[in-house]
Amino acid sequence: MTSTTSVLGGVVRRREDPALIHGRARYVDDIKLANMAHAAFVRSPYPHAKVTEIDATAALAMDGVYAVYTAADVQHLGPLLAQVAVVSRPLLVETAKHVGDAVAMIVAADRYTAQDAAEAVFVDYDVLPSVTDMVKAATDEILVHDGMESNTIITWEGGPFGDDEGIATSKAAIADAKARDDTVTVSLTMKNQRLIPTAIEPRSVLADWNGGYGRFDLYSSTQIPHALAGAVAKTFGLPYNSVRCLAQEVGGGFGCKLNIYNDEILVCFASQKLGRPVKWTETRREAANSTIQGRGWVATATMVGTRDGEVLGYELTGVCDMGAYTQNFTAAIPFLGVFVGSGQYKMPTYMKLDCVVTHTMTTDAYRGAGRPEAIYYLERILDAFAREIDMDPADVRRKNYVPADQFPGAMSPIGFAMDTGDYEMNLDAALAKAGYDDMKAERDAARAEGRHVGVGLTSYVEVCGFGPSALVDLGFSWSEYGLPSAFNGNGVVRVHPDGTVTCVIGTGPSGQGHQTTWAQIISHHLSIPIEKVRVIHGDTHESPVGIGSFGSRSAAVDGSATWMAADRVREKAATLAAHLLEAAAEDIRFAEDGAHVAGSPYHKVGWSDIATLAYQPHRLPEGIEGGLEAAVVFSPANATWPFGTHLAMVEVDADTGDVEILRYFGMDDCGNVINPMIVDGQVHGGIAQGVGQALFEEAVYDEDGNLLTASLMDYLLPTASDLPLFELDRTVTPTDVNPMGVKGIGEAGTIGSAQTIVNAVVDALAPLGVKHIEMPLRPKRVWQAIQDAKGA
Amino acid sequence: MHVSMSVNGAEVQADVEPRTLLVHFLREDLALTGTHVGCETSYCGACTVHVDGVAVKSCTMLAAQADGAQVTTIEGMAADGELHPVQEGFWERHGLQCGYCTPGMIMSAVALLAENPDPSEDEIRHGIEGNLCRCTGYHNIVRAIEYAGAKLRGETPPPAEWEATT
Numbered sequence: 001m002t003s004t005t006s007v008l009g010g011v012v013r014r015r016e017d018p019a020l021i022h023g024r025a026r027y028v029d030d031i032k033l034a035n036m037a038h039a040a041f042v043r044s045p046y047p048h049a050k051v052t053e054i055d056a057t058a059a060l061a062m063d064g065v066y067a068v069y070t071a072a073d074v075q076h077l078g079p080l081l082a083q084v085a086v087v088s089r090p091l092l093v094e095t096a097k098h099v100g101d102a103v104a105m106i107v108a109a110d111r112y113t114a115q116d117a118a119e120a121v122f123v124d125y126d127v128l129p130s131v132t133d134m135v136k137a138a139t140d141e142i143l144v145h146d147g148m149e150s151n152t153i154i155t156w157e158g159g160p161f162g163d164d165e166g167i168a169t170s171k172a173a174i175a176d177a178k179a180r181d182d183t184v185t186v187s188l189t190m191k192n193q194r195l196i197p198t199a200i201e202p203r204s205v206l207a208d209w210n211g212g213y214g215r216f217d218l219y220s221s222t223q224i225p226h227a228l229a230g231a232v233a234k235t236f237g238l239p240y241n242s243v244r245c246l247a248q249e250v251g252g253g254f255g256c257k258l259n260i261y262n263d264e265i266l267v268c269f270a271s272q273k274l275g276r277p278v279k280w281t282e283t284r285r286e287a288a289n290s291t292i293q294g295r296g297w298v299a300t301a302t303m304v305g306t307r308d309g310e311v312l313g314y315e316l317t318g319v320c321d322m323g324a325y326t327q328n329f330t331a332a333i334p335f336l337g338v339f340v341g342s343g344q345y346k347m348p349t350y351m352k353l354d355c356v357v358t359h360t361m362t363t364d365a366y367r368g369a370g371r372p373e374a375i376y377y378l379e380r381i382l383d384a385f386a387r388e389i390d391m392d393p394a395d396v397r398r399k400n401y402v403p404a405d406q407f408p409g410a411m412s413p414i415g416f417a418m419d420t421g422d423y424e425m426n427l428d429a430a431l432a433k434a435g436y437d438d439m440k441a442e443r444d445a446a447r448a449e450g451r452h453v454g455v456g457l458t459s460y461v462e463v464c465g466f467g468p469s470a471l472v473d474l475g476f477s478w479s480e481y482g483l484p485s486a487f488n489g490n491g492v493v494r495v496h497p498d499g500t501v502t503c504v505i506g507t508g509p510s511g512q513g514h515q516t517t518w519a520q521i522i523s524h525h526l527s528i529p530i531e532k533v534r535v536i537h538g539d540t541h542e543s544p545v546g547i548g549s550f551g552s553r554s555a556a557v558d559g560s561a562t563w564m565a566a567d568r569v570r571e572k573a574a575t576l577a578a579h580l581l582e583a584a585a586e587d588i589r590f591a592e593d594g595a596h597v598a599g600s601p602y603h604k605v606g607w608s609d610i611a612t613l614a615y616q617p618h619r620l621p622e623g624i625e626g627g628l629e630a631a632v633v634f635s636p637a638n639a640t641w642p643f644g645t646h647l648a649m650v651e652v653d654a655d656t657g658d659v660e661i662l663r664y665f666g667m668d669d670c671g672n673v674i675n676p677m678i679v680d681g682q683v684h685g686g687i688a689q690g691v692g693q694a695l696f697e698e699a700v701y702d703e704d705g706n707l708l709t710a711s712l713m714d715y716l717l718p719t720a721s722d723l724p725l726f727e728l729d730r731t732v733t734p735t736d737v738n739p740m741g742v743k744g745i746g747e748a749g750t751i752g753s754a755q756t757i758v759n760a761v762v763d764a765l766a767p768l769g770v771k772h773i774e775m776p777l778r779p780k781r782v783w784q785a786i787q788d789a790k791g792a
Numbered sequence: 793m794h795v796s797m798s799v800n801g802a803e804v805q806a807d808v809e810p811r812t813l814l815v816h817f818l819r820e821d822l823a824l825t826g827t828h829v830g831c832e833t834s835y836c837g838a839c840t841v842h843v844d845g846v847a848v849k850s851c852t853m854l855a856a857q858a859d860g861a862q863v864t865t866i867e868g869m870a871a872d873g874e875l876h877p878v879q880e881g882f883w884e885r886h887g888l889q890c891g892y893c894t895p896g897m898i899m900s901a902v903a904l905l906a907e908n909p910d911p912s913e914d915e916i917r918h919g920i921e922g923n924l925c926r927c928t929g930y931h932n933i934v935r936a937i938e939y940a941g942a943k944l945r946g947e948t949p950p951p952a953e954w955e956a957t958t
Contacts, residue, residue: 011952013886021875022869023865027828201890253890511927685927
């Protein structure tokens with residue numbers, strides 16, 4: 001496990017860990033700069049209110065308070081930039097659009113004083129009518145923004161996406177199927193509740209304007225340092241390379257740090273204005289109220305099919321909650337749901353999702369981002385269909401999969417080409433390994449004893465590893481941030497004269513272990529001990545323009561770029577080694593920290609010999625340039641489509657409504673695997689977040705727009721005692737769109753799990769007549785569903 | 793007001809505002825930033841330290857309340873340069889991802905094993921339920937603590953799952 005030369009696919013202890021387990025890692029809030037000031041915000045307590053007066057006299061009179069800024073002070077900077085900007089967020093507001101909207105910023109000598117001063121600012125509000133419920137907002141009785149005719153800001157329709165004729169054909173096919181008298185139609189309206197991502201590290205940002213150099217040093221807990229550097233540069237009219245964004249230790253992201261925030265821009269403004277570094281770290285309450293939330297859909301899923309299990313049509317129509325403003329990806333998240341809307345299946349599919357603004361905090365990407373929602377609806381209704389026709393859920397799925405012989409490049413009914421897949425193989429492996437028949441027998445035996453035990457089974461497919469740079473033509477680009485594309489992979493591999501290697505990457509990890517994984521890629525490719533490889537990320541002055549870690553894309557796209565860069569270095573090193581060994585380059589083999597001639601392992605040179613030669617151009621053969629490094633920008637031909645099968649066995653206590661997970665099993669397929677330990681860790685965490693949605697978590701706004709779940713006392717995260725050990729295995733279906741054959745695994749666990757739990761609970765209670773329970777399945781709700789079913 | 797205490801074996805003293813939280817005293821005054829703030833309400837446990845040998849959430853304790861106490865933080869766990877078995881367990885069993893909850897989690901695990909040297913899986917889970925982790929799903933944290941428990945008992949830790957399956 002601690003071997004010095006890694007092979008791809010091997011377990012290597014993480015190189016990130018020593019600093020973290022010693023408490024020596026430096027997160028943003030750990031950084032202290034000379035003369036540093038602290039910011040705090042005055043935030044609206046109302047969901048919709050015009051600010052009529054701000055009196056900061058008392059605050060400014062306090063010792064150690066340097067400044068109070070309001071909307072008028074920052075108007076010239078414009079609104080917050082966003083990649084998909086439909087309704088932009090002002091940096092500071094004159095009219096608040098959600099509880100937590102920032103009205104004023106205080107800068108003071110220390111964080112206690114800043115918070116005291118924030119409380120001393122007097123703000124008078126004219127409270128306006130508000131709408132926090134998305135279904136109500138969709139009626140347009142109360143408009144969230146002046147000058148807009150409707151709260152519906154965009155509608156995503158697919159079946160196939162972007163093909164009106166195809167949509168008409170799909171709709172007709174579904175209608176025909178429903179009209180047949182030998183078919184069964186099931187329909188459920190279900191909520192996919194809002195969630196608060198809740199990285200345990202609160203967001204933190206520290207701006208240091210260096211007037212002498214005309215440069216911002218900006219430390220931020222962000223998943224997207226390059227986009228942030230671009231946004232700051234564009235906002236302040238600076239060249240891109242005058243902003244150095246540093247995101248070196250990020251304590252969890254899950255999408256909530258995949259955004260540009262007004263606070264990040266505002267601390268830059270204050271630092272420039274005051275000539276001193278300014279830091280702001282959110283409180284947990286702010287993390288709930290003012291950092292993006294996720295999910296928030298209400299939709300009706302309808303499925304029609306024959307009694308022998310052939311699905312003839314699937315429809316999903318609903319409303320998606322955008323919150324008050326659109327930030328980075330907000331309006332695009334439901335589109336990601338459309339992307340995977342037909343799942344692994346071949347039935348005609350029609351989807352229509354209305355994206356609606358409300359007087360609540362913005363929603364955006366939360367782990368899975370659109371895909372968990374879409375798969376939830378599909379797999380829940382498929383389960384209901386299976387139950388209605390009394391067929392085993394595994395058999396119904398098997399019958400409707402896109403067959404393996406259509407890959408690579410199978411076209412999903414919703415209109416996207418999928419890379420590789422073999423769904424039935426994965427299902428079979430899952431059923432065998434989990435012991436599906438035994439699980440069912442165990443369930444039936446428990447039922448015979450009067451216990452409420454259920455088995456849930458689901459399939460999932462996700463789309464990730466974005467992706468082709470051509471996505472800019474669909475409107476996904478970072479051009480608003482001054483960057484050309486969101487979706488390239490970037491890798492730089494540089495061999496130093498002593499034979500050590502530095503790899504510089506543009507992704508921005510937040511716990512995924514890139515320093516280890518990338519070192520494995522290079523170590524494997526160059527036969528260099530992993531200890532000699534150093535991986536640098538999260539510094540926009542050092543790394544190539546990379547776009548960060550999200551959408552399970554880093555290994556597939558940036559990892560592949562690094563692989564290709566290592567390839568080029570290896571090719572040149574072979575020429576240099578050939579020169580040193582007086583052999584032909586094609587006879588050079590790399591092994592054990594050096595190169596040798598094929599067939600004579602003792603006829604060898606070390607990497608330090610090769611690299612030393614590279615930096616002494618006078619010794620090089622004619623026509624060979626000095627240096628030993630390569631930089632690659634990689635755009636894959638397609639996104640990747642991981643898939644899998646998850647099973648859960650649960651027991652419900654009918655007296656209390658408590659749900660206990662007896663077993664959780666996942667059979668995932670993310671293509672080739674670089675470090676199985678890290679991949680399994682990603683799946684564990686992903687499942688925990690899906691289980692969190694299924695059983696515990698919900699962001700709740702009351703009718704007055706207050707977020708009732710703005711602390712960890714009210715927003716329930718799963719604790720260690722709520723979860724079981726997870727049983728995992730995998731099948732391996734490499735992708736054909738990148739040279740490593742890897743697909744991505746960051747979100748799979750989340751995409752596969754919530755509906756697996758709900759299906760299991762519904763299975764447990766089906767004998768009582770329960771057909772559906774809304775997430776989160778907390779005891780009271782489960783108990784109530786049992787009572788309702790009994791009553792009915 | 794004036795406070796003095798022993799932190800990781802060193803005597804420290806300072807003048808602080810009476811309302812200064814222990815976690816802020818450690819982080820801001822002593823620059824011991826390994827102890828983290830995650831929620832300010834004692835729920836997440838990222839701020840867990842030992843005060844007189846007991847695991848305490850330092851975000852809801854005043855520095856003044858720790859006056860005269862022996863405080864140990866994550867920085868004091870490998871003071872002699874050698875990893876504490878719990879730290880080693882977290883590394884060996886991939887018990888951390890982003891690492892933000894890790895110092896508090898390690899401090900709680902050390903206290904748990906001091907109280908119960910051979911905990912069952914269930915006892916481990918209940919022992920750390922005051923510490924939230926958003927990355928790992930706790931699976932490998934449980935394994936890390938099992939590893940550390942075995943080490944502390946002088947036993948050979950059970951093999952890692954990946955060693956057992958490959």
